[in-house]
Amino acid sequence: MELRNSPPSLARAPLPERLSPGAAVACCEPETVEIERLHPTQFTVGYREVAEKRRRWRDASPARRQAALGRRKVPVIVGPDGVLYALDRHHWLCALEAEGVEAAPIEISADLRHLDIVTFWLELESRGWCHPYDSEGIRRDSRDIPASIAGLQDDPFRSLASALRRAGGFDKDTTLFSEFQWADFLRRQISQACVAENFAAATEKALQLCRDRMAVS
Template sequence: MSSGVRHPLLSIAPSKLRPTQMTVGKAEVAEKRADWEKLGKKKRKELLAAHWFPGVLGPKQQVFIVDHHHLGLALLEEGVKDVPVMIQRDFSWLEPDTFWRTMEFNRWAHPYDEHGQRQTYDSIPRSLNGLADDPYRTLAARVRMAGGYSKDATPYSEFLWAEFYRRRMKLKGERVTVKQLQDALMLAHSHETAYLPGWSGQIQ
């Protein structure tokens, strides 16, 4: 039994990484793939060196990543052979149920599906390519990038924004229209979103 970190930096194939959430914004993944395809060999190495994946060792020594799911899926789809993973904690000695409860307690797991409904830990995909698309997660990211709210250290903060928009707006498909983004930005600067992480205040 050990709770120490034996191998703080590992090199692992994206296909071997275990996700700790159930969804991503597939439009964001597509954008990351497009960005990757524009890079030369040197720039790709630099990007990977600067974007190591934070991970946790889980049961059977499997590596669970706790951030960068969009980038991980993009690199998997691009056929990247391995990525750097920085191990944060070693929970490999825990039983699966205790492991997941501990992960969620530390806010390192988000077992909610593309409809915002909580699911069992067993429902979390075993591979990044099993992540479902949540267009509201894409909308939340678009709003942040457009200055609707600030990047926040709160874990899964964009999922909280996604849940707000899920209750207020109707999206069709994974594309976010200009009108939808404008409406979402107006809401981001309203009193209704004052409870969300990164809220930047009302527009006078």
């Protein structure tokens, strides 16, 4: 049975348009950049989810890999001093970097290079374009977000949210950080020990939680 739910307490944060109104991006902006140049807009990823994406990459033919790169351009915000911030696809970037891929295609979503760094992060937060919560689900200062994709922390509940989606617990949502909302919901319902020691059991428990929510909705 396919279960269709919305994340609990979801604060909608849609991807921006190709460019924000009035934004100007230099014509020389590259279409592909080194992954090490991209700064995250979140603290964590799910390492299990990264491992799954790495497995799929290794199993894919060269043609399928090239097609995947073309389909999955990374939406990027241009920040102060021209620094590039990845708005989404952090798991994808982690997997590519771990597999030795040095660069990834990008798509400029907004140009905020005119802002100072403090105002920049305030702007991202006001638009729902960053997720300043650490691996324990604790709110942190946005400016403490790791400066590189390689510095992202592991949140096992983010991996659990991905496993729940693949198991039919909820539909994939293009809303930014929606699976983190599911991760935070599951964090309050399932022990970290259960996730660490028996991931399959944790996934089944997460599915049951979804069924229970549907039964009362």
